[in-house]
Amino acid sequence: MITRLLVANRAEIASRVFRTCRALGIETVAIHSDADARLPYVAEADLAVPLAGNAPADTYLRADLVIDAARRTGADAIHPGYGFLSENADFARAVIAAGITWVGPQPEAIDAMGSKIEAKRLMAAAGVPVLEAPEEPTQADLPLIVKASAGGGGRGMRIVRTLADLPGEIDRAAAEAASAFGDGTVFVEPYVERGRHVEVQVVGHPDGVRVYGERDCSLQRRHQKVVEEAPAPRLPDATRRALHEAARAAAEAIGYLGAGTVEFLYDQAADRFYFLEMNTRLQVEHPVTEAVHGVDLVAEQLAVAESSASAGAPTHAQADDPEPEGHAIEVRLYAEDPEAGYQPQSGRLTTFEIPVETGIRVDTGFASGSEVSTHYDAMLAKVIAHAPTREAAARTLAGVLDRARIHGLTTNREQLVAVLRDPRFLAGDVTTAFLDVPSPARARTGHPEVAATIALAEADRARRVVQRGTPVAWRNVVSQAQRTTFDDGTEVAWYGGRTGYTVVDGPTVVEAGPTRVTLEADGVRTTYDVAVDGLSVDVDWPGGHRALRRTPRFTDPADAVTSGSLLAPMPGTVVRVDVEVGQAVGQGATVLVLEAMKMQHTVSAPAAGTVTEINVKPGTQVASGEVLAVVEGEAP
Structure with missing residues (x-):
């Protein structure tokens, strides 16, 4: 029996594993870098061990430090999460050699699937369809894709549409792969335009492999997943069954134990699928499978690990695979700017509040006030909706994201809402090229810049130490309007005084305060929640969110x-x-x-x-x- 478990990871996935451990009465241990010391997952654990430094190579990738932390805290099991050391067979061996239960597949299975090149050969031998890479690419083989053999997450991947670009793209992909995974090996294979990324969840038990359906993960940017759902929409039943059986064959070919995902590229036009890779770990998008199948995959991992530690005692895997109930959609909320080429953002999340309502699950590693560092992935949270139908799940999820309050950093929230309301998405027309065509954004009505202006004036009033009773912007002789300008070029002209605020060519100010402003336009009143932080102002209202920065009157020459x-x-x-x-x-x-x-x-x-x-x-x-x-x- 596992009594105390260390998670060799950070943030969201650490919190996720801790949640199951608490339900099972298992004590928990967190490890953290200097940058992560104040993240919520550290406080959630029963014990925490700091790892000096910030770079992954100095902290979460140090197998010796992780195992030493387990020894010092008396942890009898280690869960690797995903990323970092999760698919490192040598780390798994070191954990086992230290007499600690490894919550993951056997090292031999990790080795077998660790190289995408070798994995494809193994799968071809097992009868699983694979994409054949051209030995000497020609113009007829275009487009091609260069991939890192040792990793994933979109790193070390390049699409090639001109043969002259191939050598340079191979070099760039190899450099990025070497930096991300310590292995610069890459390979080339045909690129299927408008393909779909469909993956199958398997759990290998000592007495059989169980399949927990499939997920569609086609909506991607930079070859990284953004929206995932289960079950996959518009998938013929015969193809669905064939995918499940191919995934089972893949797992059985290596005697796989534990939770794993077999990923396929599905060519919808030809109704054919091809093996891409097997992730020998828990996937980021596992919650959608948990939602539709009513299963806790972390609990399944722990059960298999305990069984393996007990010389392969049966875990009583059922012969029949479970059927899904309803539909689940997950979105990944990233600290990034889609309008600037998905440029990652870092800094402090001044406010981070996502409503948790019926059918909604939020897995996150951050909270209001958390610092998002540059050392790790830019994902802030996963928001999951489960409903009886796909349309209902999309509608509920879009509404929750709309009502979320996220201040301090630019995120992809608006893009996610637009995708969930896009007619193409609602029709199930999802491919890896979906985001190449921007989704129509909803027209945002309202006057957030006016609400920000009034809240700034009220905040100035609240900071006064003298003449607190004097109306804001009061003048004996009014010569001209006050003007508040913002860095995006927006300007608001307004008057203050004993009768309150008057906005030039703008709405009527009904109620004014430093955090809440009510405006009336065309007979309709709208209340805006405003957060002022120095020159930065965040405005939330039923029409959405807008971040503004007041332009200072004087520019610092420095x-x-x-x-x-x-x-x-x-x-x-x-x-x-x-x-x-x-x-x-x-x-x-x-x-x-x-x-x-x-x-x-x-x-x-x-x-x-x-x-x-x-x-x-x-x-x-x-x-x-x-x-x-x-x-x-x-x-x-």
């Missing part, structure tokens, strides 16, 4: 930068500098590459010119907004 300066779009580490001082560059030429939140980001020359300054070198840690280099443009 904030000025040289024309042509290339600024760091986010905090991160410089991994490559491609130019030298004095070098002429063309518009769009790569100047340097920055790594943040497990992804590499290219900083390019905005215009043709000459590099006059380089302030960084590989390995340099930079802050957001820091001047990295200067490219002086050509004279007109």
Whole structure:
């Protein structure tokens, strides 16, 4: 029996595993880097062990430190979560060798599926359909995709549409794979346009493999999943059964034990599917399967681990696979800006509140006030809706996201809501190319900039230490309107005084306060919740959310930068500098590459010119907004 379990991971997945442990009466141990010390999962655990440093290579990827933490806390089991060491067979062996129960598949199974290249050979031998990679690609084979052999999550993947680009894309994919997984091995295979990503959940028991249906994970950006659902929509019953049996055959071929996912690429036009890979761990999107099948997959993992530790005692896996009930949809809420190429965001979540209503589940590793660092993945939370029908699940989930209060960082919340309400999505027309065509955004009505202006004025009033009774913006002789401007160019003209606020060419101010403002326009009253944090203002109302920043009256000269300066779009580490001082560059030429939140980001020359300054070198840690280099443009 497992009595105390350490989770060799962080944030959301650690909290998720702890939840099941509490239900089963198992004590818990958290490990955390310096950056994660104040995240909620650390406080949720019975015991916590700090790991000095922040970089994954110094903390969560240090198998020796993880096992030592288990020894020092008396943990008799380790759950790896996902990512980090979860699919590291050597780590699994080290855990077992230390006399600690490993909550995961046997190391041999991890080895068998650890290399996508070898896994495809193994699956082909087992009769599972695979995509055949061309030995010498030609124009007829395009498009192609370059993939990392040792990892996933979209890192080390590049689509190639021109043969001349293939060598460069292989080099870039290999570099990213080496950085993310410590293995730069990549391979090339045909790329199926508008394919669907369908995966099957299996749980291998000593007495058989059980299949818990399939999930559709086609909606992706940067080859990373954004929306997942179960069961997969618009999938012929015969194809569904064939997918399940192919996944079972894959698991049986390696004698798999525990929870795992067999991923397939489904060509809907041809009604054919191909093996992609097997994830020998719990998947991020496992909650949708739990919702429709009424199963706790972490509890299943623990049961199999205890069975394996007891010399393979039967766990009584049922012969019949369970049927799904209703439909579940999960969205991944990321700290990123879809309008800026999905650029990751970091900083403090001043407010983070997602309503938990009937049929809604929220798995998160953050709370209001949490810091989102640059060292790890940008996912803030998974929000899951379970309802009798797919349409109802989508509608409920969109509504909850709309009502969430998320301040401090830009997120993909608006994109998720637009997707869930997109007629294409509601019709089940989901493919890996779905996000290539933006979903229609709902028209946002309201006057958030006016609400922000009035709340700022009221906040100023509340801070007064003298003349508190004087009306805001009162003047003996009124010469002109007050003007409040915001960084996005919005300007509000208004008057104050004994009779309250008057907005020029705007709505009527019915009620004013520093946190709540009611406005009336065209006979309709709307109440806005406003949060003022210095110059930053967040406004939530039934029409959505808007983040504004008040433009200061005077600019600090220290904030000025040289024309042509290339600024760091986010905090991160410089991994490559491609130019030298004095070098002429063309518009769009790569100047340097920055790594943040497990992804590499290219900083390019905005215009043709000459590099006059380089302030960084590989390995340099930079802050957001820091001047990295200067490219002086050509004279007109």
